[in-house]
Amino acid sequence: MLIYEKDNILKIKNKMDKSYQVLETFDKVVIIFFNDLYKLLNKKKIINAYPELLFLKFWLRPGNLNLIYKNSFDKLNFRARLGCIFHIAPSNTPLNFFYSLFFGLVAGNINIVRLPSKDYDSLKIFLSCLKKIISKKKFKIISDHIFFVKYEKSLKYTEYLSGFCDMRVIWGGDNTINSIRKIPINPKTREITFPDRVSIAILDLKKYKFLNIVEKQKLIKKFYGDLFFVDQNACTSPQIIFWVNGFSENVRNDFWERIEDHAKKKYDLPEIATLDKLNKFYEDSLNLNISNKINLHSLCYRLNIKKFPRNIDSLKGRWGYFYEFNLKKINNLNLILHSKMQTCVYFGITKKEILDVVMKNKSNAIDRIVPVGQAHNFDGYWDGYDLFKSMTRIIRSN
Amino acid sequence: MKNINKNKIFDYSKNQKVKIFTPLIVSKMKFHLQKNNNLKLFFKKINQITQKKSLENYPFMPVRLFKKFKLTSINDKDIYKIITSSGTSGDVSRIYLNKKNAKDQIEVLYNIGSSFLGKQRYPMIILDSKKTNQNKNDFNARRAAVIGFSIFSKKNYFIFDEDQNLKLEYLKKILSENKNKKIIIFGFTDIVWNFIQTLEKTKLKLNLSNCILLHGGGWKKLADKKITNDKFINKIKKNTSIKKIINYYGMIEQTGSIFFECEHRYFHTSIYSDILIRDKMLNIQKFGKEGIIQLLSIVPSSYPGNIILTEDMGTIFGEDDCICGRKGKYFRVSGRIPNAELRGCSNVNL
Structure with missing residues (x-):
């Protein structure tokens, strides 16, 4: 060779x-x-x-x-x-x-x-x-x-x-x-x-709230893999986390604290990552309408944005930098879908609910809808292509 | 700054310093927050803004912001001078000075410098060309340094030609004219390195025993060549008879309150400045441990540069107890924070 x-x-x-x-x-x-x-x-x-x-x-x-x-x-x-x-x-x-x-x-x-x-x-x-x-x-x-x-x-x-x-x-x-x-x-x-591309996750707050501790930990472990794989820099890495069925701060805090604890045990980041995140955060503070306050000493920076921007190019974090948005109900996805969005990771809702919105949306957003833990799985279907079929031709013989 | 005894800027102990330094920083930051809307927005969403006296908890400005945004606390009509960083990478920091801020910088630089060099003025050999220092529109860090350090100079001698080649005969002439007089040789660290290499090649043993070498900045280029401070000093000692070498460390965002290396090769904070070291989580690092360098200075007043987070790594070794006798924190700089290799799906090579 x-x-x-x-x-x-x-x-x-x-x-x-x-x-x-x-x-x-x-x-x-x-x-x-x-x-x-x-x-x-x-x-x-x-x-x-x-x-x-x-x-x-x-x-x-x-x-x-x-x-x-x-x-x-x-x-x-x-x-x-x-x-x-x-x-x-x-x-x-x-x-x-x-x-x-x-x-x-x-x-x-x-x-x-x-x-x-x-x-x-x-x-x-x-x-x-x-x-x-x-x-x-x-x-x-x-x-x-x-x-x-x-x-x-x-x-x-x-x-x-x-x-x-x-x-x-x-x-x-x-x-x-x-x-x-x-x-x-x-x-x-x-x-x-x-x-x-940019990827997203949709989580059902109520469903999360009623998980027992063991179930929560299981979910966190899976979601951690989705979030931190290759420093959150893959096209499949969730950048924006949407919540449906509630936006309770306590529940979300519980969720993020668990992610933070897990990440602190598993994830090591270089100093430059800290500076990148810090700079990104300052820039976002000027450009976005952020409703929460950020603890600069945390590993996960999460910014919850009040108004969803039309241009999502800048919503791209790395090294554990996330945007959070209250979608209220799944149908509101219709308003924010963007052709740059590739993978949609879901928890607590069904793929059909997401598919229903995506199919009726006028953008060509979303090529993958996968449960938590499978954001980066590669099964031969990518960005809307079936790789095998794309690499072959049909010989039509009647 | 009026409360500061400028003959004793390295004599303030921790407890004495805190009473003067902290309120000055706090009041300057308050001023910037009133005048600078961007700064207000930057700090608004940080959850630990405290009015507590400790400056450790006060939010800091990452230096990259000065490259991306116009950050001033004065009206445009009061801008007297804009200093730009000499970065070659395209992104340039811009520091907006009014007259007062410019004057303060020189005063502070003089007080720090004269504490190491003495109060008299010396002939100053500058490792640069006259031409690069004549362009008035390009007020970059290198030129600012030359102009700044000229306050210690009786007369400036630029010993490089326009193509940055050494004018050897001219240098010999200066040396013979100033025999037995103290002379300062000033240059950026990487240029000093090239200068010494040139001398090495010519195999000329110049008598520089009456010279003080003052150098700083430009460490990045030497670090890329894996040249350490020790190697640097050894090379100078081997090839020249220079006895006194003073390294300085400073940021364009805090021009004036720079740090000189003492006889034991530690940089020292003065009453005008302070340093903190932070770990990856931006928590305060203990003395002796390496981390990200945060710098504080009471000098900036026309722009919000009083508390900055640099992209350098360093270590504080102690406070008030350096064997050189100077009070304040003493530290070393280990270099730039290394860039990380980006993993992901994007192709960078075409």
Whole structure:
């Protein structure tokens, strides 16, 4: 398994054209490959030191993969691979590229994957595991379907790879998408992009109030994971917490004190995070109508805002910085939905209640509605796309 | 400030200081709160504003705010001078001074400086070019420092040319003209470093034994090169005969009430200033423990810079008992707070 760097990248097309063995969608060899990868990761103790690797291993467990295969399968139409997919993965997370690659392979495509330019330890470990598996003879065909590339800012290579791929996948940041979009792709080439998003949570105050202590702790533990995963900086990280069925300060205080206690035990933040939060808070004090007072010595800053702003771009905290809004009833969601909103985490209400509002709303807000604890679960459906299906084409045969 | 004996600014013990310093800060902050609407809004939603006498509980201004907002407590027509930070990153702090504030800065700087350097004026060799100090529109921190420290100077000698190269012959000439006289060499720390390196390369042993090196700021660039204070001093001692080196630490938001390093290499607070160290949760850190540096100064009056939270890390080692004999807190600065690596879904590399 080779990582293409510098002008070696320019040899990929040639190399690709030389191999002719082709994968099918849900190819058996792909399924065995991922199963073997899982088994190997399971044996490696070192991965326990890296949350993202542990997460990946857990994700690769056979039970989960079978479910994903089942959900991805199209019962109505025959699906064939697209050809070659150019994955531009986030550069500030070590392993996110894998999930994009996974669906590319399940769909039978050749995958050119741009790796993060930084040498993360977890990335190195993962690549060495991958190498061990892929170098087996039976997986030769898989290795012909993966081209890792690594380069610093370079128009040249992005242009080259964009020039012949059949699909370009750009894993966000608005700025990244805007600048890569200036680089043309072929007329027949597909593109999907994952722009900057904001996520929300809706909690039922009454339901929370009547939980017993054990249930409360269980909920807090799950919600903590949603709130603090990758420093609250993922597009799936809840930024705004909406309360329905009551806004009692005592109940909310109880909720946040429990989150605070739990976070203090589990979460460590760098000094710069404290300064970032402090500065954000001062800025928000000028720009937003905040009704509560903030204790600067707390880990969670929560600002409850009286009037919901039209522009939600600035409602983006990090390192434990949350906005809180009294929605009163779920129907009021209609007034504040915004096309930037991606994931809606819920507790105490049903997904149907949320779905009903979302479906009738004129914005195209909300692509995921998930119970507390599942904000960051990735099941192949993202930003409204079914990744497997997006990476295949239908062959209509009547 | 009238109550302060300016010949004894390092002689106030903790108990004596609190009686003068705290009310001055409190009254200045009260004034700013009346005059500055932004400040009022900043502090409005913090739940521990207290009128208690302890300044530890008083809300502070993170220095980044001076980059993002125009923060003044005076009318625009009374603005006499705007000092900008010499930041190269695009974001620049702007400090709005009226005449009084500008005058206070110089007075305080003089009182602090002369306590270390003596009251006479010296020839001053400045590690900069004349040109960068002539542009009147660009009143940045570097120029402000040169002008500020010129109060100790009998005559300024700029020994760099326009391209910031050393004018070696000129330097030799100055040195021979001022033989046996005390001379101050003044420069930003990173420029001093470059200067010494140039001397090292030329292999010229200049006689600088009559010079006092006064330097400060610019530590960030040296920290990036992993150059510590020890390394810095050793290099100077190795390549020059300079005996006295004085490092200063100051923030553009609190120009005037700067901190000089004593003979034992600790920065000292004077009656004009104070320091607190805070941990990650912004609680007060004990002496001896490192944390975020908060600085207090009674100097700012035309802008709300009396209580600021810096982006530097440091440690207080004690109060009133430094072996150099000066009262006040003594501390060291360990450097800028490191930037964190951002995880998340966004791509930063194109």
